[in-house]
Each structure stands twice: as C-alpha cells, then as structure tokens.
Amino acid sequence: MEIATGKDLFNIVNKGQTLAFTQFYTSFFQKLLLASHKYVKDAFIAEEIVQNVFLKMWESPEDLEHVMSIKAYMYKSVINASINHLNRQKNIEHHHQKIAANFTDGYLVDTDDENELIVLLHREIDKLPPQCKRIFKLNRFDCLKYREIAEMLQISERTVENHIALALKTLRKSFTEGKSTTGRFIISLFLY
CATH class of the missing domain: 1.10.10.10 (Winged helix-like DNA-binding domain superfamily/Winged helix DNA-binding domain)
Known part of the structure; x- marks a missing residue:
C-alpha cells in the first residue's frame, strides 16, 4: 500500500494496521536517520529522535489527517526535533557554564x-x-x-x-x- 498523504497514514493507524505502519517505518527510517544525523552528529541521538517522531505519529494520528505530503511532513518533523534537541543541549551547556562561573x-x-x-x-x-x-x-x-x-x-x-x-x-x-x-x-x- 502506497502511503502518500497524512490521511493515508491516519487511516492505517486508526485501523490498527501495524504491518502497514511497520513497512512505512522501514521504508523511511534510514533516510530520516541520515537527515537527523546531519544536524545532531550522533547516531544514537538521531535514532532516538526518529523513533520519537514515529511514536508521536502512532500515538497521535489525528495530527496527520490534513497532511498533504507525508514525506515532507516526516522530514520536517525530524529536522525540527533535531534542531530542538540542539537548542536544549545548548541551553544545558549554557546553564552548566553559569554554574561553573559561580x-x-x-x-x-x-x-x-x-x-x-x-x-x-x-x-x-x-x-x-x-x-x-x-x-x-x-x-x-x-x-x-x-x-x-x-x-x-x-x-x-x-x-x-x-x-x-x-x-x-x-x-x-x-x-x-x-x-x-x-x-x-x-x-x-x-x-x-
């Protein structure tokens, strides 16, 4: 089954079609992992980010209902999650520097x-x-x-x-x- 839109994926998740979702996951995982890795430069963190994006999709399929291009949505979600991770890391590092300065x-x-x-x-x-x-x-x-x-x-x-x-x-x-x-x-x- 070709999954092109968020509506397609929404229907799969709502019907509990785990095999179709697993195939979708498998077809996109490596590509999304590489996209995340370009930002975070750590394979383990990139993998966690991608898995969290898929998990969010599985847990909240209603967010997908109006997505026109699932591929673009997936890449955008992973890149945003990667940037958010980097921002959190920067904030933590800044906080540690403030503590050290004290x-x-x-x-x-x-x-x-x-x-x-x-x-x-x-x-x-x-x-x-x-x-x-x-x-x-x-x-x-x-x-x-x-x-x-x-x-x-x-x-x-x-x-x-x-x-x-x-x-x-x-x-x-x-x-x-x-x-x-x-x-x-x-x-x-x-x-x-």
Missing part, C-alpha cells in the same frame, strides 16, 4: 555544608502546598515529564506546569531573600 575558591561547598543545604532545601519544599509539593518532587526528584505526571495524577499538563512554576517561584523567593551565596548555590544547581 564557583570561586571561596564558594566551594564541603560535604557538611552540602548536607545542610539539602536539609534546608527539603524543609522549604515541605512548606509547599501538598499537591504542588507532590508534583514538584515527581518532576525534580523522579525526573518525570509534565505529561507523565499529568497522566499519573489525572490532571492536565497545564495544571502540572502551573504547580511547577508556583513551586519554583516560592523556592526562589525563599532562597534569594538573604542574597546569600548559599541561596545562589541552591538556585543555580536545582531551581532552574
């Missing part, structure tokens, strides 16, 4: 101070409203994505986002009030 000779923390900071942080987190605290811990300690938390708690992603924003705002405020190096240290490591 470390001067007098600013290094020994183990006792580190334990004190952790206790202080947990005390402040415990002051958050119960739902806000739970969502914050799931995101920051269990490394769950907003979508995963929303599904687990049966709430919207927007609600999760609002709780995280409230928690971060509250914690930033409590740690920056004294403008101490301890507060800056916690903020730079954990609250961004």
Whole structure:
C-alpha cells in the first residue's frame, strides 16, 4: 500500500494496521536517520529522535489527517526535533557554564555544608502546598515529564506546569531573600 498523504497514514493507524505502519517505518527510517544525523552528529541521538517522531505519529494520528505530503511532513518533523534537541543541549551547556562561573575558591561547598543545604532545601519544599509539593518532587526528584505526571495524577499538563512554576517561584523567593551565596548555590544547581 502506497502511503502518500497524512490521511493515508491516519487511516492505517486508526485501523490498527501495524504491518502497514511497520513497512512505512522501514521504508523511511534510514533516510530520516541520515537527515537527523546531519544536524545532531550522533547516531544514537538521531535514532532516538526518529523513533520519537514515529511514536508521536502512532500515538497521535489525528495530527496527520490534513497532511498533504507525508514525506515532507516526516522530514520536517525530524529536522525540527533535531534542531530542538540542539537548542536544549545548548541551553544545558549554557546553564552548566553559569554554574561553573559561580564557583570561586571561596564558594566551594564541603560535604557538611552540602548536607545542610539539602536539609534546608527539603524543609522549604515541605512548606509547599501538598499537591504542588507532590508534583514538584515527581518532576525534580523522579525526573518525570509534565505529561507523565499529568497522566499519573489525572490532571492536565497545564495544571502540572502551573504547580511547577508556583513551586519554583516560592523556592526562589525563599532562597534569594538573604542574597546569600548559599541561596545562589541552591538556585543555580536545582531551581532552574
């Protein structure tokens, strides 16, 4: 079966035709992998990006219904996901550089101070409203994505986002009030 439009693929996914989807996947995978690799320069990351694009298509076929050229859509999706990955990496690298810049000779923390900071942080987190605290811990300690938390708690992603924003705002405020190096240290490591 020739899959030329998003409507074709939409129909295949909606009918649960896994064999047809697998054939589609197989016919495009290598080409999309090469396209992603041109951007990210890492075969494993490129493979993950391409697989995530296919997974999104399988999980949300309604996004495909009005796509005129499935080939163009696939390439555009993979290239956008690759660029988004590079932007995230750049932001992480920038954040790490900011953290490193905060470390001067007098600013290094020994183990006792580190334990004190952790206790202080947990005390402040415990002051958050119960739902806000739970969502914050799931995101920051269990490394769950907003979508995963929303599904687990049966709430919207927007609600999760609002709780995280409230928690971060509250914690930033409590740690920056004294403008101490301890507060800056916690903020730079954990609250961004």
